[in-house]
């Protein structure tokens with residue numbers, strides 16, 4: 165009996181320290197100091213004994229033992245209607261009646277801004293109107309976690325009633341899972357790592373499969389160690405189109421709001437602070453964000469989703485839109501409300517629609533002016 169209790173205690177301790185031991189080991193093995201020690205977890209690698217970093221190892225961004233796969237075959241293939249600015253689309257394969265998508269969760273280097281010249285249209289107008297450039301030409305490349313080489317991940321587009329299978333490969337240096345945010349799926353498919361499923365170990369693959377019966381703009385994001393993993397960038401859109409509709413939209417855009425805390429000189433997000441200083445639309449900052457180009461008279465839909473820790477009132481110049489959808493799906497026509505600023509609280513999505521009547525280079529930005 166005593167032996168058994170001791171054993172259980174040991175197991176409990178191992179579970180509690182499992183994740184931190186994991187990253188400790190990775191960090192040390194990178195420096196090459198571990199090989200000589202049989203007792204990995206408890207030994208100080210030589211040469212690190214007097215360095216504080218040995219006690220608080222750096223965050224392992226990538227595991228050198230896990231090769232990073234190239235994007236899956238159908239990455240970059242547009243099979244839907246939505247244009248997710250600065251994010252390549254993702255196609256699917258059919259297995260019988262099932263739409264099969266592949267998501268590879270992996271370390272991704274992302275230019276939040278390249279510091280290059282803005283779109284020629286923008287620079288022309290700037291030159292004409294103002295001899296000064298209103299932003300500094302800085303480039304910022306950061307080490308994030310994403311899907312299929314992109315932060316945010318590609319937009320998954322399906323149709324109401326579809327059977328969907330998502331193959332998820334974990335190439336991150338720690339266990340993970342994917343939560344389907346807003347989708348009404350069976351509990352085992354919810355992706356709450358540690359509750360609805362065991363977390364997906366590094367290097368292995370997990371398969372999600374469910375039927376979608378809703379319509380609207382939803383999300384996917386990490387469902388395990390979320391404070392770290394979501395803040396490393398692991399999120400994307402999951403959009404379900406109506407099965408039958410004769411309602412036509414000319415241009416359908418998607419913009420994911422994410423925020424990162426990047427201390428000066430750092431290329432990895434600070435994961436313990438709430439002082440975010442880089443606010444992104446689809447992993448990019450202005451003015452280095454693709455333009456939404458439309459024709460005069462087009463009916464335009466923009467889908468916003470917020471994976472940050474704050475609400476963002478998104479404002480458009482020169483137009484009045486109607487808020488036509490939330491993360492709960494479409495809003496009945498009689499309840500849609502007009503405006504030019506839509507608040508997007510954390511964890512929500514908002515769809516807006518308008519007719520692009522006025523020609524021009526119109527701004528769309530967060531009206532917390534310290535953000536976007």
Ligand SMILES: [Cu+2]
Pocket residue numbers: 443475476477530531532535536
């Ligand atoms: Cu904002």
